[in-house]
Amino acid sequence: MSEAKPQDGSTVKGYRTLSEQDIADMNSLKALSRQFVSHLERLRSDGADPRWLAIAKTDMQTACMAACRAVAQPDGDC
Structure with a gap:
């Protein structure tokens, strides 16, 4: 599994530096999403x-992405 490294904004434009709490929140959201998708597989x-x-999985992925964006707060044009 790949792991994204928090950016300081100098390499990826439009993103702010994430706090430790931001990172923990995003990891928690992703863990919940993985748990839900695993349940769908069962x-x-x-x-x-x-x-x-398949619709439920896609909607969960969309929800996780939206929640992670809410935490990360990238620029509006990203």
Whole structure:
């Protein structure tokens, strides 16, 4: 698994320096997302409708991305 390193803004334009709490919050959000997606995979193996599971996974990924952006607060044009 790759691990993003906090940026100081000098290499990636539009991002601020993340605090330790920001990093912890984003890691927590990502852990929750992974747990949810893992549960979806279990449901798939139990015979749940794969089309709806795919939608649920996509929506979870979108929710996680939006929540991480809320914490990271990148520039509006990023």
